[in-house]
């Protein structure tokens with residue numbers, strides 16, 4: 232309809248003009264305030280007062296103290312400098328509040344004899360950020376150079392290093408904070424004073440330089456403003472920002488008042504870290520959409536009980552909620568109008584709860600939604616048609632033969648020698664054990680973890696060591712502990728028999744052994760139960776030494792650093808290795824054959840402790856002797872991590888050593904001869 236369309240355009244045009252007018256007004260007021268603000272700050276800094284003589288005076292404003300010039304020399308202090316010993320004095324003047332120097336004084340310098348003893352040079356040390364856990368390096372590790380290393384060292388091949396990156400991190404598009412203040416005030420006035428709705432504002436700022444209001448929950452102008460303190464601007468009417476009516480907190484936010492609990496859960500779930508070892512909300516270390524590491528949203532759960540099965544299933548032999556419980560009333564006797572009297576907002580909460588747990592007891596849901604359980608039951612019946620309900624295979628009674636078969640498959644050993652260290656729970660339809668399944672755990676040959684979205688009775692699920700460790704009191708190395716044998720640490724939720732949740736070293740020394748109960752010894756990495764390591768000079772540069780007596784089998788620490796899972800060019804890291812003659816890369820995800828090998832190249836999974844690490848990075852190669860420590864890959868709640876373990880008992884003060892593996896030295900030799908940095912393209916090729 233052209234007429235209607237024209238009217239719409241006309242409104243948009245009018246709104247744009249209004250918005251523009253407000254915007255320029257705000258801008259003018261802001262700039263006036265800023266000018267005043269800057270001058271006031273300068274005044275305070277200079278401790279200045281008006282002066283007619285100073286060449287630095289602003290008209291009507293401050294004057295600044297001036298350094299001495301030829302026309303305005305400093306007074307000569309005593310003693311007067313003589314040519315002979317002039318270099319043995321330094322001179323000092325103090326200034327008064329008016330900027331006038333005093334008479335000045337000379338300070339005689341003393342000659343100090345250089346000490347005769349010679350200092351022993353400290354071994355080269357590569358600084359690094361102390362860390363207690365691995366951090367994912369960026370997915371595109373060669374995209375942005377974070378900084379220029381060795382700025383004071385002319386021998387560092389800076390150009391080669393910088394060309395290995397596509398860009399630099401310190402030159403990025405950042406919103407001018409002033410523009411943000413002006414935009415926010417414009418939006419505030421448009422809404423409060425001119426009654427523009429969020430939708431209209433978003434429409435008028437389209438195709439302008441304005442930041443959109445709130446394109447998602449954690450982006451846009453309103454989100455950005457909520458993340459920082461705005462400056463206390465005094466606007467044109469002489470009143471500060473803080474005295475003005477603010478935008479409502481939910482301005483431009485999608486309407487969540489619909490009571491859609493399910494949707495709210497899925498909005499929130501993305502903020503939870505998928506790494507079970509991490510409790511950081513909105514974690515920026517593990518949640519990485521580029522890596523595909525995130526907690527996926529939940530799909531609505533399908534009901535498995537028909538309305539005929541429900542009363543029996545939810546109550547079993549247990550008491551009903553009361554005499555008028557839905558399970559005691561014949562369906563035909565439930566009056567029809569009951570449901571119609573329930574307020575709509577409660578019904579919509581209920582509908583959304585059905586997506587979370589459709590087989591929950593109607594009596595429980597009735598309490599949550601403040602309704603009668605018979606109304607819950609009826610609404611469930613309206614929502615799910617009995618003929619569409621497919622019972623779960625685990626709920627359906629199995630014939631004896633099938634039961635046995637099921638048991639057999641369950642005990643089948645799952646190969647967990649996966650190469651990936653990054654973890655996300657699997658989410659897909661169908662069982663994980665099916666050969667045609669798209670299950671990520673299956674593809675990586677990993678067990679399903681606690682947070683996988685598969686059925687609770689999934690055959691790939693890790694079950695913990697309850698079957699092997701219920702009698703023995705700890706999951707010792709020598710024991711048959713299922714977790715140990717699978718190179719896993721015990722799981723605090725699953726390994727109940729060994730009490731992994733409350734195990735190892737949670738007791739102060741004065742608690743007698745007998746009172747300590749079961750004690751899982753297979754939780755060192757997740758608990759951070761490590762040994763004292765001292766870093767000091769060793770035969771080759773710095774080395775790591777035992778800071779206490781260490782028993783064979785003890786975990787000393789975790790080898791941590793930047794986690795590289797790269798399928799791309801890493802030449803910049805190689806340049807650093809060549810230049811510093813230090814290489815802190817440790818291969819991760821190399822199968823058991825390479826278990827003792829320190830990676831000399833970037834492997835598919837690599838922990839690089841060059842810039843981020845802890846004392847375990849100082850463990851030297853044991854050559855030509857046997858090492859007293861070994862690096863071990865352990866799965867810790869699904870995550871692949873490197874434990875440094877003592878092979879034999881090590882006395883306090885003894886040096887700790889590892890075997891780096893032949894590949895490491897071969898690569899290092901090549902690097903030494905070649906001079907030019909090697910581009911290690913994909914980690915797949917290994918020595």
Ligand SMILES: [Zn+2]
Pocket residue numbers: 504505506509510511514515516517518
């Ligand atoms: Zn995390």
Ligand SMILES: [Zn+2]
Pocket residue numbers: 657658659662663670671672673679683685
């Ligand atoms: Zn799966």
Ligand SMILES: [Zn+2]
Pocket residue numbers: 656657663670672673678679680683684685
């Ligand atoms: Zn899984």
Ligand SMILES: [Zn+2]
Pocket residue numbers: 657663672679683685686689690691692
């Ligand atoms: Zn599974």
Ligand SMILES: [Zn+2]
Pocket residue numbers: 696697699700705706712713714715721726729
């Ligand atoms: Zn165990």
Ligand SMILES: [Zn+2]
Pocket residue numbers: 695696697706712713714715720721722726729731
């Ligand atoms: Zn266990």
Ligand SMILES: [Zn+2]
Pocket residue numbers: 696700705706714721726729730731751752753
């Ligand atoms: Zn255990």
